[in-house]
Amino acid sequence: MILQYYGMLSSPHSWSAVSQSLLLEFQKQGIALRCKSTNGFGSIPPSLVPTCMNLNMPIKTEVSFSYTIPPNLIKIDAKHKIQIYNSDNDILPDGWASLMNSGAHLILPSSEFAKEIFLKNKVIEEKMVVVPHGYDPNLFNPNFPKLNIPEIDNSKFKFLCVSAPHYRKGIDVLIKAYIEEFKGDEDVVLIIKSSMNSHEVNAHFHVDIAQIAANLQKTHKYKWPEIKYINHRVESLASLYLLADAVVLSSRAECFSLTMLEASACQIPTITTDYGGHLDFLNHDNSYLIDYVMKACPKEGQYHQVKAGSLIAEPSHDDLKRLMRHVKNNPEEAKSKAMLAYSQVVDKYTWKSAADQILELIKEREWKL
Numbered sequence: 001m002i003l004q005y006y007g008m009l010s011s012p013h014s015w016s017a018v019s020q021s022l023l024l025e026f027q028k029q030g031i032a033l034r035c036k037s038t039n040g041f042g043s044i045p046p047s048l049v050p051t052c053m054n055l056n057m058p059i060k061t062e063v064s065f066s067y068t069i070p071p072n073l074i075k076i077d078a079k080h081k082i083q084i085y086n087s088d089n090d091i092l093p094d095g096w097a098s099l100m101n102s103g104a105h106l107i108l109p110s111s112e113f114a115k116e117i118f119l120k121n122k123v124i125e126e127k128m129v130v131v132p133h134g135y136d137p138n139l140f141n142p143n144f145p146k147l148n149i150p151e152i153d154n155s156k157f158k159f160l161c162v163s164a165p166h167y168r169k170g171i172d173v174l175i176k177a178y179i180e181e182f183k184g185d186e187d188v189v190l191i192i193k194s195s196m197n198s199h200e201v202n203a204h205f206h207v208d209i210a211q212i213a214a215n216l217q218k219t220h221k222y223k224w225p226e227i228k229y230i231n232h233r234v235e236s237l238a239s240l241y242l243l244a245d246a247v248v249l250s251s252r253a254e255c256f257s258l259t260m261l262e263a264s265a266c267q268i269p270t271i272t273t274d275y276g277g278h279l280d281f282l283n284h285d286n287s288y289l290i291d292y293v294m295k296a297c298p299k300e301g302q303y304h305q306v307k308a309g310s311l312i313a314e315p316s317h318d319d320l321k322r323l324m325r326h327v328k329n330n331p332e333e334a335k336s337k338a339m340l341a342y343s344q345v346v347d348k349y350t351w352k353s354a355a356d357q358i359l360e361l362i363k364e365r366e367w368k369l
Contacts, residue, residue: 001369004061005035006076007068009052011043012195012233014164014258018084018133019067020045025355031369034059038068062368065358069304070096073103080367082106082358084131086114086255086277088168089297089312093305097121106361110256111277131358132280133256134351140238140265142342147239152189152228157328160244160268162193162237162259163251166205167300170250170273172212173315175227177250179216181321182225188328189226193240195233205300241266246327246334250290250315252301254278260287261349264341269334271323275313281349286341288323288334291316 005023008015016039023033024045033051036059037044041052053059064078073081083104100107101124108131109115115130152158159178163169171192178190192209200206209229217224234240241247247263247270254260254276261281263270272278274289282289297312327334347353362369 001030002032002034002061003369004059004064004076004078005033005051006038006064006066006072007036008039009035009037009044009048010040013039015067016043017258020048021134021136021351022065022355022358023048023051025351026359029355029359034061038072063362070099070103073099080105080362080365082108082362084108084110086110087117088253088255089302089307089310090117090120091307091310092117092121093307096304097123101127106365108358111280113277113279114255129357129361130280131354131361132349133258133261134349134354135258135262135265135345137265137346137350139236140241140262142242142267144236144238144242144266146242147234147236149228149230149243152191152243156187156189156226157331158189158191158244158246159324160191160193160240160247161249162240162247163249165194165200165207165209167207167298168205168252168312169207170252170315171207171209173250173317173320174248175209175212176216176220177317177320178227178324179220179224181325183222185225189228191228191230191240191244193230193234193237195231205303207300237262238266241268244268245331246271246324248272248320248324250320251276252312252314256280261345264338264345265349267335267338267342269327269338270341271320271327273313273315281345282341286337286344288327288337290323291319 007019010016035051036055060077063080064076065082067084081104107128110133182188241263247268249259249272251273257278260270260272260278271288273292275292292313292315294311295314297310299306301312
């Protein structure tokens with residue numbers, strides 16, 4: 001049984017994390033892999049390293065699996081091509097829907113939100129099956145050791161944001177809401193964990209978090225509540241989630257949100273925008289959802305091609321302030337919601353479950369690995 005993989009494998013990109021997790025599950029089931037990484041070979045799990053091949057080396061298999069942009073499908077030599085792909089933007093770049101329709105035999109959006117975007121762009125519905133991303137229960141669980149950061153006072157209420165420094169993630173909205181709502185409070189801290197691919201520094205979608213704060217300091221000239229920035233690699237994000245009293249992500253769009261899933265698996269209360277793929281597993285009963293309005297999406301919110309008419313959600317600044325205050329003042333209620341979220345994701349949204357669904361889809365079609 002041989003499965004070809006084509007796409008990102010090197011950290012810290014979220015697509016790499018997804019692909020690594022699925023490939024490791026396939027390995028556990030005895031499937032031989034032939035992998036081509038489109039973003040190098042750094043931070044690849046040891047068991048996957050021997051499976052990696054030169055990007056230019058020809059590979060032909062019965063079935064391929066990829067997490068890559070549609071123009072790359074033509075580079076894959078396989079009889080049956082399975083593509084994971086998601087779009088945060090509601091309008092795909094020119095020609096991409098046609099490339100998916102002609103180049104992929106099975107398309108796996110990770111949420112109903114992502115599927116609806118593809119349908120809007122005329123991707124063939126019969127080719128699509130929603131297969132949610134997952135988490136590793138051995139890492140993301142309430143019993144994982146909590147991270148110790150000596151400079152953070154554990155007696156304070158700790159909000160945590162784990163996010164790439166992209167405009168889409170709404171970090172500017174979060175910082176502004178936080179410093180305004182908790183002005184003068186000394187019993188709270190906002191922890192922002194962010195890392196990036198070095199080549200993204202000059203990208204149009206990249207934001208400078210330090211510059212966001214500097215700009216706000218010009219207009220908000222008072223003593224801010226504490227903000228702690230973490231830019232270095234953390235061995236396990238689970239240990240960081242468990243340090244927090246609530247995880248908050250004021251995104252303008254999310255195809256799935258591994259952050260929200262992983263926090264829920266750790267039984268941590270979540271606050272996020274009421275828009276995006278995470279609504280497959282989050283709702284008003286098990287989380288706190290921020291009101292929003294739809295607006296024209298600026299170029300900073302688009303990745304591959306700027307499209308006129310594209311829309312994006314703008315989370316409500318005032319509602320975010322209200323929810324953060326409410327969660328801080330009602331920790332027992334927040335914990336109860338987190339426990340409900342945990343009960344609803346603990347078995348359904350694992351990487352094993354995702355891998356099993358993909359293998360079952362292959363079996364149903366009688367494709368041979």
